Amino acid sequence: MAMTRSTFAGFTTATLALAASQRALDVTGQNISNINTEGYTRQRLDLASISPTGASYFQTQTDCRVGQGVEMTGIIRIRDPFIDIQYRTQLAKVGTIDAQDAMLNKVGLVFDETDKQAVGEALNNVVSQLQNMSNPDNSNQGASDTLVRSAMEILLNVLHENGNKIQEVQDDLVEEMQKTNIPDINKYLQNIATINQSIKNTQILGGGALELQDRRDSLIDELATYLPIDVTYHDLNVGGGIKVDTLKISYTDAAGNKYVLVDDAKAGQFDIEPKYPEKGVPVTITVEPLEFQLRNTDGSLGPIVRNPNPDPNDPDADTNFDPNNPTGFFTHPHSIKIAGKDETTGNGFNNIGNGVLKGKVDAVNKAGSFDYPASDFKGVGYYIGMYNSFVEKFATTLNKLNEDAGGGPLFEKIDNSLDWSSTNIKVSDAWMTGGTKIMTKFKDDPNATVDPDDDDKTTANNNVLAMMKAISSDVYEYGYVPTDVNGDPIYKLDQGGNKIQAKDEDGNLMFDGNRNPIYETEWVTVFKGNMFDAYYSLQNTQAIDRKASQSVLTTRMGVLNDISNSKDSVSGVWMDEEVMNLMRYQQSYSAAARLMTTLDEALETLISNTGRVGR
Amino acid sequence: MIMTRITSNMVRRNYHTNLTNTLGGLESARKQVETGRRFAQSYEDPNSAAKAAILERRYARVEDQLNNVQNAQKWQDIQEDVVDDFSSIAKEIAKNYSVQGENGTNKAIESRDAFAQSLKSMQEQMVVILNAKYGDTFVLAGNEGKEPAFALNDDGKLTYRGHVVSELNANEEPGKSLLNEHSYIDLGFGMAMDGGTVSPASAFDTALPGIKLIGYGTTTVKVVDDNGNPVYEPKLIDGKYPAYQAPDGKEYYQDSDGQFVTADLAKVPYSGSVSDLNPVYEEEPVQKTDSKGRPLFQTADGTEVYKQDGNYYDAATNKLYDGNVSGYEVPDPADAAKTIKLYEKNGKYYRADNGEEYNVPAGVTPKDLTPQAVPDPSGKMQPKQQEQVISRNLVDLCGEMARVMSLPEGEFTYEGYAMYWDEFTDGANKLRDQYAALGTKTQLLTATKSRLENEKLAIQTQYDDAVGIEPAEAIMNYSWANYAYNSALKVGASLITPSLLDFIN
Structure with a gap:
């Protein structure tokens, strides 16, 4: 016995089919329209067939019930969350090395003399003029002294210029972080929180908020270039059987401390404080998270603490927070230092982990061997330190040679309260005005026959030779006296832990002007070689480091590209596919319309032509 | 594995990345062609960049050294000119004035005076030559080249930087230092210095203290008469009266009254x-x-030695004597009036009396002694020949010759003149040795110049190897990069337009 069916049942099926094809065409249209939209995730109409429902009076042993058409269950974004995680992790890694590479590029613009003439040439010129002066007919002659002095002035000009440029590299990095990067990060956090709210509102009203989610994902990707972040999604039951997505972004620093940066519609923020303290740690970066969980000294994670600051009226805020936390990272209860000055060594520390922010902070806060103890990255500070050490050695060595020979200093500091540096050096006023000159004769020459006070007659040139040799071949140690957290020098200690009083060349104990003992300080040698080698070590270090950073960057970009391909492969719009879909849905639409026509014709037979046999 | 969907954006992005890379390659190949360098920034090839920096520095030094060589050659020329001028004067004196002097015995004082005048003016000319200048610097003035070094003092003696030349001694100050003055220049011999002292083989010494050229100090000559017989030193009574011996063996002298009386x-x-x-x-x-028959001398440590070809040999073994022949003397710290005799071996001083090592106190320079003649053990005595101390420098000698020439008749002797003339000829011969030494130095300069020029070329080649690129290679690289870029563009043109859309109606 055949089943019974509603006369017009087929029309509903046909209507649903028409509607489904129509909607599918709409989705295809949306995909095609957004083929060039940045961050767009391809969408798909999810369909389900409607099964026959209910019991039938006419149930027979042979069930021939037919489904009742198609149901549109929703439009979804096609996305692989695992690829998103990979992508964002890689973005942070690329960000770190990209920032470091950018810094090295700028350092190269200062110290790379491969295709330009700067300090190296000026230094060569100084030696050439001293060579010229060493000739017996030029020794102790006013003209050759002026030539040497002019060569020195040119050298000091380029030294100053490079000194200013390398300082600019540092200052620009700080300014970029201050004016662009940190505000950008805070803007992303804030925007993500705002979009979270919009998505929630849309979803409560039953909308999918697909495009909003795309925008949010783009923002999260942007954020991920700055910091290594984790994104988690939670279902939130808003009542009435409606569930909405909420999102939480957390960040784990290099020390393993966890900070929640975005939680649903709330966002934490970052803060930057530029400082130029004595040890050259220029920036302090703090985070004001929504909640945090710090790692104890034994490695275990401490309790989760809600930070009351971003929203003091938050009833969930943990107000029992102890500012004297043993980790000692707290500058005030609500913000936590993740990069800045280490309170025990005075060095710069950087716990950021990965990303552009880490790369930039490393570049300004770390000075490699010029940190005490040495840090793991040669930032701008390394180059400034090495450069100044070279300048100091140059100035003090030549001054000593000239003073030992009975002359005045050839160089002076511009600002006497500061150390010698590439920007704090000038040709001495005495030399400029004729008050002193290059003393051509070594004073403690055992073969001295010239009255040492009568230097006008001499044509001896051994002090000139000594100066030439001092610049071009004598080997010196370049480095620095390490300082503690307060900027005071670190002293050498004997076995009993006492400071050791310094002795002069003759073995006498040394005292300062107030008869206070002078103690021996520690010394860190960063480079050993002649003055040319010392200056060119800047170029060589930059070249080797940048070659490495370029190679890492290329590798990481390659991986990122692969991940982008995977991401595109899943979520991107494929024109051919969409055109094919157009054809497919057009066909299915036509077929549904055909179904409608067929049903109509069938009913026509039933209604108009039934019982009119023979007419 | 799910089939990879090749999406339009993926294709476009990858294309864009690759096109950027290809364009980058084209850009760097273009730079190679334009600059002739393999790299524009040192990070592209840190090793070669570091090498290039060192080569640039070496190149600059070689250029400096070439300048130094050229300057030293001119300086050397002046020194040679001085020696030349000096030699011709010496030659003239040797040639003309020995004969004239010989004949002079028979000549009247008037004509001898004329010769004396010529010698005098030649002496003055010598001083002028010795004060020759290069630029503003007196070339023979040692380390005080800003002032003329040579002059004649009121006694007609030559002075060098205020010191009477005949009083200078190579072993004592100030002569020791004056003779040891150097003025080194860097010619790429790897200049090494300790304090203010340059190690001699590591640089070129341009200094030539004039006293080295013309001689200094004095020499003692044995006096002979005009027949060539030795003139003996008379024994003097009361330091002034020559003693005479009577056949009875007693000694007499002529007192102020002209009477011979016993001593x-x-x-x-x-x-x-x-x-x-x-x-x-x-x-x-x-x-x-x-x-x-070789005369023996005693060294400070008591060894008997004889002299041959300028070296001392141990008389017992006939082997070259390796110690210090003359020995040294230092003031006795215990008694200022006494001295301690020392000899030197391997840089250490030993007491001559007991052979113990002696630490010379700081600030004390041991005084050089002349070797002592060993008396014959037979105790035989001989009459002592008269000696005269005469200056060794050519200028003083010339002056002395002029002086002798103008001596009044009776006082002038041929031998008196010949004594100075011999010493002068000797000095003039030594001048020729100096000339030869200067020639050697000139040759060294010439050889150094060509070595430096070769080195310059070698550095250039090494530099080219380190940073340069062969034009052919550069152009090939460029063509290849260009080809790759054009191909990429073509692929792009075919890649962007077509899709399924183009094939359906």
Whole structure:
């Protein structure tokens, strides 16, 4: 016995089919329209067939019930969350090395003399003029002294210029972080929180908020270039059987401390404080998270603490927070230092982990061997330190040679309260005005026959030779006296832990002007070689480091590209596919319309032509 | 594995990345062609960049050294000119004035005076030549080249930087330092210095203290008469009266009254014939000789040595004597009036009296002693020949010759003149040795110049190897990069337009 069916049942099926094809065409249209939209995730109409429902009076042993058409269950974004995680992790890694590479590029613009003439040439010129002066007919002659002095002035000009440029590299990095990067990060956090709210509102009203989610994902990707972040999604039951997505972004620093940066519609923020303290740690970066969980000294994670600051009226805020936390990272209860000055060594520390922010902070806060103890990255500070050490050695060595020979200093500091540096050096006023000159004769020459006070007659040139040799071949140690957290020098200690009083060349104990003992300080040698080698070590270090950073960057970009391909492969719009879909849905639409026509014709037979046999 | 969907954006992004890379390659290949360098920034090839920096520096030094060589050559020319001028004066004196002097014995004082005048003016000319200048610097003035070094003092003696040249001694200050002055320049011999002292083989010494050229100090000559017989030193009574010996063996002298009296307090007048009195001479021990008749000297440590070809040999072994022949003397710290005799071996001083090592106190320079003649063990004595100390420098000698020439008749002797003339000829010969030494230095400069020029070329080649790129290679790289870029563009043109859309109606 055949089943019974509603006369017009087929029309509903046909209507649903028409509607489904129509909607599918709409989705295809949306995909095609957004083929060039940045961050767009391809969408798909999810369909389900409607099964026959209910019991039938006419149930027979042979069930021939037919489904009742198609149901549109929703439009979804096609996305692989695992690829998103990979992508964002890689973005942070690329960000770190990209920032470091950018810094090295700028350092190269200062110290790379491969295709330009700067300090190296000026230094060569100084030696050439001293060579010229060493000739017996030029020794102790006013003209050759002026030539040497002019060569020195040119050298000091380029030294100053490079000194200013390398300082600019540092200052620009700080300014970029201050004016662009940190505000950008805070803007992303804030925007993500705002979009979270919009998505929630849309979803409560039953909308999918697909495009909003795309925008949010783009923002999260942007954020991920700055910091290594984790994104988690939670279902939130808003009542009435409606569930909405909420999102939480957390960040784990290099020390393993966890900070929640975005939680649903709330966002934490970052803060930057530029400082130029004595040890050259220029920036302090703090985070004001929504909640945090710090790692104890034994490695275990401490309790989760809600930070009351971003929203003091938050009833969930943990107000029992102890500012004297043993980790000692707290500058005030609500913000936590993740990069800045280490309170025990005075060095710069950087716990950021990965990303552009880490790369930039490393570049300004770390000075490699010029940190005490040495840090793991040669930032701008390394180059400034090495450069100044070279300048100091140059100035003090030549001054000593000239003073030992009975002359005045050839160089002076511009600002006497500061150390010698590439920007704090000038040709001495005495030399400029004729008050002193290059003393051509070594004073403690055992073969001295010239009255040492009568230097006008001499044509001896051994002090000139000594100066030439001092610049071009004598080997010196370049480095620095390490300082503690307060900027005071670190002293050498004997076995009993006492400071050791310094002795002069003759073995006498040394005292300062107030008869206070002078103690021996520690010394860190960063480079050993002649003055040319010392200056060119800047170029060589930059070249080797940048070659490495370029190679890492290329590798990481390659991986990122692969991940982008995977991401595109899943979520991107494929024109051919969409055109094919157009054809497919057009066909299915036509077929549904055909179904409608067929049903109509069938009913026509039933209604108009039934019982009119023979007419 | 799910089939990879190749999406339009993926294709476009990858295309864009690759096109950027290809364009980057084209850009760097273009730079290679334009600059002829393999790299524009040192990070592209840190090793070669570091090498290039060192080569640039070496190139600059070689150029400096070439300048130094050229300057030293000119400087050397002036020194050679001085020696040349000096030689011709010396030659003229040697040629003309020996004969003139010889004949002079028979000549009247007037004509000798004329020669004396010529010699005098030649002496002045010598001083002018010695004060030759290069640029503003006096070339023979040692380390005080800003002022003329040579002058004649009021006594007609030559002075060098205020010191009488004949009083200078190579072993004592100030002569020791004056003769040891150097003025080194860097010619790429790897200049090494300790304090203010340059190690001699590591640089080129341009200094030539003029006293080295013309001689300094004095020499002692034995006096002979015009027949070539030795003139002995008369024994003097009371330091002024020559002693005579009578046939009876007693010694007499001629007192202020012209009477011959005995040399003792009795002052007994001489009664014999004056023609029987013979002059008495100072005596000295006969010098010990070895079996071959070579005179022996005693060194500070007591070894007997003989001199041959300028070297001392141990008389006992006939081997070259390796110690210090003359020995040294230092003031005795215990008694200022006494001295301690020392000899030196392997840089250490030993006492001559007991052979113990002696630490010379700081600030004390041991004084050089001349070797002592060993007396013949037979104790035989011989009359002491008269000696005269004469200056060794050519300028003083010339002055002395002029002085002798103008001596009044009777006082002028041929031998008196010949003494100076011989020494002068000797000095003039030594000048020729200096000339030869200068020639060697000139050759060294010439050789150094060509070495430096070769080195310059070699550095250039090494530099090209380190940073340069062969034009052919550069152009090939460029063409290849260009080809790759064009191909990429073509692929792009075919990649962007077509899709399924283009094939359906």
